[in-house]
Amino acid sequence: MTWQGNDPPPTIQDVYDFIDRTLKIYKTKLITKVEKLFFGGIDPIQYLIHIEEIFKSKHRVKRVKTLVPKIGGFQELDLFIRTCSEVRRPGGVREAGFTKDLQSFSVSYQRTIKLLAETLEDVRDLYDIVQTFCRNYQSLEGEFELKWARSTNLELKGTLNAIEELISQSDAGVDIKLFSSDKFSLEVAETCDTKRFPVLQLFPDLFQKFHFVFHLMGKWRANDQIYLEDIQFKLIKTKRLQRLKQEEYNTLELEHGNILSGIVEKRVRVKCREMRDRIKQLDSEVYKLTTLQRSITSELTSTEQEIQERKRILFMNKNVTDITKDLDNILGIRKDLEILSKKLKSLTKSVKLNEHDLNVKEKEKVGLEEEYEDMRKAVSRSNQLAYERSELAKDIAVINEKIQELETIFYRKTDRKKLTQAYEVMTGENDE
Known part of the structure; x- marks a missing residue:
């Protein structure tokens, strides 16, 4: 009708x-x-x-x-x-x-x-x-x-x-x-x-x-x-x-929750600081070992050269007719050779030990750097996600307010109770 x-x-x-x-x-x-x-x-x-x-x-x-x-x-x-x-x-x-x-x-x-x-x-x-x-x-x-x-x-x-x-x-x-x-x-x-x-x-x-x-x-x-x-x-x-x-x-929100919770994030930050300090320490140790290695290698080379020189002198002395005349000299050279040979062995061992320590430190440093970079990225992503969530929450709040406003306007014009109220106001039926 x-x-x-x-x-x-x-x-x-x-x-x-x-x-x-x-x-x-x-x-x-x-x-x-x-x-x-x-x-x-x-x-x-x-x-x-x-x-x-x-x-x-x-x-x-x-x-x-x-x-x-x-x-x-x-x-x-x-x-x-x-x-x-x-x-x-x-x-x-x-x-x-x-x-x-x-x-x-x-x-x-x-x-x-x-x-x-x-x-x-x-x-x-x-x-x-x-x-x-x-x-x-x-x-x-x-x-x-x-x-x-x-x-x-x-x-x-x-x-x-x-x-x-x-x-x-x-x-x-x-x-x-x-x-x-x-x-x-x-x-x-x-x-x-x-x-x-x-x-x-x-x-x-x-x-x-x-x-x-x-x-x-x-x-x-x-x-x-x-x-x-x-x-x-x-x-x-x-x-x-x-x-x-x-x-x-x-x-x-799901991604952020999977990356870090509040407690984990705090632990990661502490861990990152520790890793960063350890990497600095390793940098210093690697530098010292590298310097020491250069020094030992140089000394080893010098010793090898000195041994060669002593052997050459010793060989030349063997051709001398009057052995008695240069005996003291020959004995001195042999003693030097023994000392230098021991030193050479010691230096060679030190070089190997130094190389081993240096390799261990460098591997540890590389591993720490990779782990640190991963954690740093995780923290950075966590901060970015927190900011994006905050901005999205603001946008959603504005959108919700707009929806409520539009629904209020729409229902004010279409809701049957509102139409009845408007009719009563128009006809004066609600006047007391």
Whole structure:
């Protein structure tokens, strides 16, 4: 069953459908009943030209023109008709027809004003519904373009007030400043002497204003649905972003948890410092061993050369005829050779030991450096993950706030309880 506007609407779509149906009914009524009643099924401009011709024809009588120089409302129109009937003029078919048409214009004037006044009441009721249920709410980020809503509402209020003023002035005399300066109303003003006979422009202007009101309400209703669809789209899009961000956060959290917990991280940092100190110590030991190795190697080379030299001298002494003469010298050289040979063996052993120690230290250093680099990377990655998690948490908080805001706007416009509350406020049913 379709909503008729006599009780709270079940959905916002029912409101949209009601506005569409009602606007169509009002437009049809205005065109087929009110406008047709006034113009009598004749071309509007031709009809108004005919009425203007009657006014001017009657004004040819000086007394009539003097008493009623301007016809701006029904009082002046009625006085004009009575004055014309009191003034005796030569009869004729044309004059009789003018009098009859003038009387018809007077009758349709009153009936049309009454119908337009009733239509205005109905339109204001519909305006209340549009204003109540097609209300727009801006987000905190101001992402919705809502200037149209304010401008449309201002135009509607201004046009409705102008219609009300024209109807209220239709009896005593209208203010021509309230007339529109475009479209059909302007065409009438350019065709007829509406400054002298404002009643000629009154109804065309009122008809035009009513059509403009219908247009604005239809535009407001259509834009409101687009606005609601925008909210739905942004809500879906934001929830999708929320899901992706949350998944990313969960992945980082898992990785961070697998790398280091709070206690492990602290131990790793201490271990890293110890490893760094040990690497420095090994650097120093390796440097000392390397220096010592160079020194021993140099001394070993020098000793080998000295041994060779001693052997050469000893060999030369063997060729001497008087062995007794150089015996002491030979014995001294042999003793030196023994000492140097022992030293050579000692140095050779020292070189091997030094090489072994150096290899052990260098292997330990390489292993520590690799382990230290792995730990350093782990700590660095842990810090990076902590920062990224923190930033993601901020993003997720902002997204959650935006979702809550969009949901609040959406449900404020679509939730049945909210629609009922809005209806009660509009109709005054919740007034105590």
